[in-house]
Amino acid sequence: MVRVRARSYCSSANLGSGFDVVAVALDAYYDEVEVEVVRGGSGSVVLESVGGVFAELVDRDINTSVAAAKELLKFVGVDNVDVSIRLWKGIPPSAGLGGSGASAVATIKAVMTALDLELSHNEIIEIAGRAEAVVAGEPHYDNVSASLLGGLVFVLSSNPVNVIRFNVYANFVVATPMVRMPPNKTAIMRSVLPKQVELKEVVRNYGRLVALVAGLLSGNFKIAGYGMEDYIVEPARAAYIPCYESVKKSALDSGAYGLAISGAGPSLLALCEDEDIARRVLKAIEDSYRRHGVEALVKIAHTGPATEVLTLD
Structure with a gap:
């Protein structure tokens, strides 16, 4: 069994005129995700607990952390590990601050680390965007890009996913x-x-x-x-x-x-x-x-x- 904890910060997408293509990571709030990964399992992914400041506002039935872990395992073709997730919710949910994207990205990074996986930034963004679809109805890549990479991001293309990052302080x-x-x-x-x-x-x-x-x-x-x-x-x-x-x-x-x-x-x-x-x-x-x-x-x-x-x- 391997246990890993990861942190992702909130983000703001659009910034007015940059609809769906501009986003910035913000240090105002963050989510943390702890995963326990057991090899030789049946492929189960479960949300074990939710804590944090905004825990009571989290929908346990439709959660991007679970979706992100499943999408990652599907992407890399791994079906013999069990993943248990503990979510610490520090980003206000459904607030327009990329909370679902941050949870997804933190989960992916934690599971990747536990399984010693290497993926490109664009691949991680694509997986996280698919996980976002469980709450947004369709994949979105702006918030997950900002939470993953930090700084200011531009989504140059969504098919294929192509994102660039700039180190901007504001x-x-x-x-x-x-x-x-x-x-x-x-x-x-x-x-x-x-x-x-x-x-x-x-x-x-x-x-x-x-x-x-x-x-x-x-x-x-x-x-x-x-x-x-x-x-x-x-x-x-x-x-x-x-x-x-x-x-x-x-x-x-x-x-x-x-x-x-x-x-x-x-x-x-x-x-x-x-x-x-x-x-x-x-x-x-x-x-x-x-x-x-x-x-x-x-x-x-x-x-x-x-x-x-x-x-x-």
């Missing part, structure tokens, strides 16, 4: 209204998106995406904040995000360069020049939620690290 404020979301939230939030978009609107969004990428890579966060304004996805989703307009105005008025829905929400992500401004933005966002009677977790965050293996017994 200051953010992450705001998560504590509201109960439906289990199929991601699918619902995709269903409200427009099926057709006028070419002029696509071109308009391209300009914002160019600004987002150029600003983040050059360290010009004012330009990056300009690039966080989206004309296609966010307008369709804004009505479903608690206090979206109020919080956005408060954040921008207090010095944030940009604010966007994090993934499918309901969390919001604000980009700031430095820590001092981030503290000012945090207070403004807290006040905004408070005025509307909405309980929210609001934290300063920075670009997060890659998934790491913590222990090996």
Whole structure:
């Protein structure tokens, strides 16, 4: 029997104009997964326990940790090991912070380590994306890429999976209204998106995406904040995000360069020049939620690290 523990950090996808292709790891929250792998078994994969700050919000029946372990074993053609999983949930579930992706990636890294497997980053991302389908309805590669690699990631292609990473340091404020979301939230939030978009609107969004990428890579966060304004996805989703307009105005008025829905929400992500401004933005966002009677977790965050293996017994 081999026991391995791994940690993966939360992430924010899209950053406004980068729908499905841009994501950033964040150090605000993390999940940890401990696996026990026994060779010569029947191929069973079980979720033994769930602990952590947000354990009570985890769906034990539909869980990406179990799906990730099964997808990995299927991918490498191993069917004679038993895997027992203990999940420590530190990322708010269904919050738009890549919690399901982080759990999947941590599980894959832990099982890989236990079995002494070597896979490319793109292969791991593909497996984790398939595991995400159990909660999202279809594979997604942006959040799992950020949680696996850390830093800023761009999904260049989903078939085949091709992701690149950049080492970018930035200051953010992450705001998560504590509201109960439906289990199929991601699918619902995709269903409200427009099926057709006028070419002029696509071109308009391209300009914002160019600004987002150029600003983040050059360290010009004012330009990056300009690039966080989206004309296609966010307008369709804004009505479903608690206090979206109020919080956005408060954040921008207090010095944030940009604010966007994090993934499918309901969390919001604000980009700031430095820590001092981030503290000012945090207070403004807290006040905004408070005025509307909405309980929210609001934290300063920075670009997060890659998934790491913590222990090996």
